[in-house]
Amino acid sequence: MENKIIFKLTTLLTLFSFLTLTVGCGAIFKGTSQNVKIMSSPASTVTVDPGGMQQSTPTTLDLDRGKSYVLTFSKEGYESQKVEIKKKVSVGIIVLDVLLAGLIGVVIDAVTGSWYNLKPDQVSITLVKSSTGALDLPDEIIITIQAIGDGSISITSSAPGVSVSTLEIETEHSLTK
Numbered sequence: 079m080e081n082k083i084i085f086k087l088t089t090l091l092t093l094f095s096f097l098t099l100t101v102g103c104g105a106i107f108k109g110t111s112q113n114v115k116i117m118s119s120p121a122s123t124v125t126v127d128p129g130g131m132q133q134s135t136p137t138t139l140d141l142d143r144g145k146s147y148v149l150t151f152s153k154e155g156y157e158s159q160k161v162e163i164k165k166k167v168s169v170g171i172i173v174l175d176v177l178l179a180g181l182i183g184v185v186i187d188a189v190t191g192s193w194y195n196l197k198p199d200q201v202s203i204t205l206v207k208s209s210t211g212a213l214d215l216p217d218e219i220i221i222t223i224q225a226i227g228d229g230s231i232s233i234t235s236s237a238p239g240v241s242v243s244t245l246e247i248e249t250e251h252s253l254t255k
Contacts, residue, residue: 110190114139114163117202122153144191149201156205163201165194 116124118135125132126139127148133139141147147163186192220236 110143110192111140112143112196112199114141114196114198115200116149117200118151118153119202119204120153120156122151122156122205125150125152141196142191143194143196147196151203151205153205155208157208159203159205161201161203163196163198165191166197168193168195 116133116135116137116139118124121135123132124135124137126141127150128145131139135151141163143165146165149161149163150158151161152158222232222234222236224232224234226232
């Protein structure tokens with residue numbers, strides 16, 4: 079009975095040693111990619127460089143931990159905005175690699191990028207309306223129609239410089255009994 083317990087413990091220890099010697103701690107605990115949540119107001123298109131991948135917001139991007147990225151948000155009528163996502167070394171993973179996995183684990187995590195975290199891990203931006211090449215119009219124009227005592231009407235606009243005109247429409251009225 080005691081031999082079976084020793085055999086099971088030896089097997090588990092050997093398997094654990096094999097895993098830590100052939101795979102780094104970062105690859106085991108975090109993997110080689112990271113999800114980054116992307117939001118914008120209003121909804122827009124985000125282009126990821128390097129790679130040129132385009133997605134509509136809101137979205138979640140699955141990005142390789144070993145690279146830094148530049149996200150470009152764009153929408154017609156709004157100024158484009160860029161946000162940088164940088165890879166940052168996770169010191170805790172490097173310490174675990176050195177203590178548990180040795181040189182092989184350090185090399186594996188360095189090559190695969192598993193010892194990096196991407197920062198920020200969530201991006202939320204607000205796009206600004208473009209002032210170049212677009213008309214500077216208000217979001218709302220109120221048209222007022224007012225009857226004047228002499229039977230005529232007055233039509234005005236709340237936006238300066240907006241002209242309002244009327245068009246006479248001929249209609250036929252017929253009554254049937």
